[in-house]
Amino acid sequence: MKRLNKMLLLALSAMLVMAGCGGKTEAVDILPKDAAAALVEQVDFQDSLQEAAGDVAAQFYNLDDTITDFAIYISGSGATAEEVAVLKVEKEADAAHAEGIIKERLGTLKDMFENYRPDEMVKIGDPVIETRGNVVYFVCTSDTRGAKDAIAALYS
Amino acid sequence: MQIKRNRQSRSPGIVKAVVFLLVISGVSFCLAFVWQNVSQATTQVSGDNQREDTDAAVLSREHVDAASPAAEQPPDSGEESAAGDSESRQEESGEGDSGAAENPDAGEESEAVPDGTNRPAPASEAVPLSPRVSNSYFEDAIFFGDSLSVGIPLYQVAGNPDTVAFTGINPLSINTSQVINSPQGKLTLLEAAKQYGEKKKVYIMLGGNGLWMDEKSFTEGYQTFLDSVKAQYPGAQIFLQSILPVTEDAHLTYETADNDVIRSFNKLIIGLAKKNGVYYLDVAQALMDNNGVLPKEASPLDGMHLTPEYYEKWFDYLKTHTVEEK
Numbered sequence: 484m485k486r487l488n489k490m491l492l493l494a495l496s497a498m499l500v501m502a503g504c505g506g507k508t509e510a511v512d513i514l515p516k517d518a519a520a521a522l523v524e525q526v527d528f529q530d531s532l533q534e535a536a537g538d539v540a541a542q543f544y545n546l547d548d549t550i551t552d553f554a555i556y557i558s559g560s561g562a563t564a565e566e567v568a569v570l571k572v573e574k575e576a577d578a579a580h581a582e583g584i585i586k587e588r589l590g591t592l593k594d595m596f597e598n599y600r601p602d603e604m605v606k607i608g609d610p611v612i613e614t615r616g617n618v619v620y621f622v623c624t625s626d627t628r629g630a631k632d633a634i635a636a637l638y639s
Numbered sequence: 640m641q642i643k644r645n646r647q648s649r650s651p652g653i654v655k656a657v658v659f660l661l662v663i664s665g666v667s668f669c670l671a672f673v674w675q676n677v678s679q680a681t682t683q684v685s686g687d688n689q690r691e692d693t694d695a696a697v698l699s700r701e702h703v704d705a706a707s708p709a710a711e712q713p714p715d716s717g718e719e720s721a722a723g724d725s726e727s728r729q730e731e732s733g734e735g736d737s738g739a740a741e742n743p744d745a746g747e748e749s750e751a752v753p754d755g756t757n758r759p760a761p762a763s764e765a766v767p768l769s770p771r772v773s774n775s776y777f778e779d780a781i782f783f784g785d786s787l788s789v790g791i792p793l794y795q796v797a798g799n800p801d802t803v804a805f806t807g808i809n810p811l812s813i814n815t816s817q818v819i820n821s822p823q824g825k826l827t828l829l830e831a832a833k834q835y836g837e838k839k840k841v842y843i844m845l846g847g848n849g850l851w852m853d854e855k856s857f858t859e860g861y862q863t864f865l866d867s868v869k870a871q872y873p874g875a876q877i878f879l880q881s882i883l884p885v886t887e888d889a890h891l892t893y894e895t896a897d898n899d900v901i902r903s904f905n906k907l908i909i910g911l912a913k914k915n916g917v918y919y920l921d922v923a924q925a926l927m928d929n930n931g932v933l934p935k936e937a938s939p940l941d942g943m944h945l946t947p948e949y950y951e952k953w954f955d956y957l958k959t960h961t962v963e964e965k
Contacts, residue, residue: 544820560938560941561786561944562944588820596807
């Protein structure tokens with residue numbers, strides 16, 4: 484039953500983020516805000532994630548003008564390295580730049596937690612980073628399988 | 640018959656005597672009871688008046704002393720509610736009158752308030768209760784700290800004051816670790832703070848990640864940071880916030896998280912505040928329960944990091960413990 488609910492949620496979120504695609508999966512127009520919310524909803528996290536306001540998120544991730552739209556959720560309590568980020572760029576060619584930003588953030592998380600909470604390094608050491616067209620996804624969680632499924636569901 | 644008549648004639652007299660004695664006893668008992676209650680009531684009223692006078696005096700003095708940093712404040716400058724009895728006791732004993740700056744041990748936190756709980760008394764050197772301010776009070780403030788302070792912008796607490804914080808930072812690493820991303824590369828917290836310009840108030844919450852340190856390293860590291868803050872923000876009011884309490888089982892996640900250790904390190908911070916002539920804020924008081932620990936509901940995940948509700952409590956305390964600018 485729980486699995487069925489999860490599948491329904493995945494399907495629903497896929498419908499939501501595909502709102503502008505006209506039914507053509509190859510032209511999915513991802514809205515980072517909706518996509519990130521769907522990931523937070525569907526992936527298992529230990530902590531409660533909090534959406535970072537635009538300027539705060541930009542500061543945490545050192546975002547620049549290359550990133551045209553984004554949504555970032557961070558461990559609300561600050562106790563874990565769990566995060567979700569969806570960064571969108573204008574052209575696919577810029578996706579590598581967004582990936583670089585994600586990797587820089589990953590390095591920051593490593594600096595934060597390696598001495599502070601070494602148990603979080605398991606998540607930091609095995610993050611989900613996926614690029615789909617002009618959108619880059621980053622999910623720091625122990626539920627990597629769930630994160631990959633949830634990202635795939637956005638395009639299914 | 641005569642005897643009988645005599646007995647008959649004596650009986651009413653005896654009965655009257657007994658009744659009389661009973662009435663007298665009853666009246667005496669009632670009078671004694673009433674007198675006792677009246678006495679108690681009088682004592683209570685007198686005590687209440689006395690306490691009101693004391694509270695009024697403390698509040699009055701609070702306003703007078705509000706602009707004095709930790710080194711200058713009298714040790715009885717007060718705290719609200721739960722500590723009332725403790726304050727009175729401190730005032731009577733004149734504890735700390737010798738001058739806290741000369742004797743770092745004078746006027747330190749007492750072990751517990753005499754209210755039947757294990758809650759430690761407020762630090763007498765802390766900024767006392769003051770009229771509540773609004774979020775705009777923090778517009779010219781900047782906050783430095785560790786993961787707890789990271790939650791300030793994340794939860795948009797108190798109008799989202801400028802905050803530079805980094806998870807895991809401690810009194811040593813804060814001086815040298817270049818951890819804040821910027822277009823110019825990685826910066827220390829103080830370097831990164833320059834983007835916010837001049838500030839009139841600096842709030843520091845530091846030390847929760849330094850509980851493993853020896854006292855010398857902790858104090859020296861904190862002092863180095865304070866020196867840098869004073870150099871970068873000359874003339875600003877500087878507030879050192881206490882390390883916050885943790886839940887009883889926080890040590891399951893963080894080996895060094897222990898409330899006794901935290902209290903001892905907070906004494907070091909009080910000493911630093913006195914030595915540097917800056918303000919100490921006993922924020923821990925706002926978050927602890929009657930056992931002197933962080934309640935589980937405040938940090939269900941790990942016993943240290945706070946829920947949004949407890950950020951509000953934290954900032955409620957800051958808003959009601961301010962000092963007027965000189």
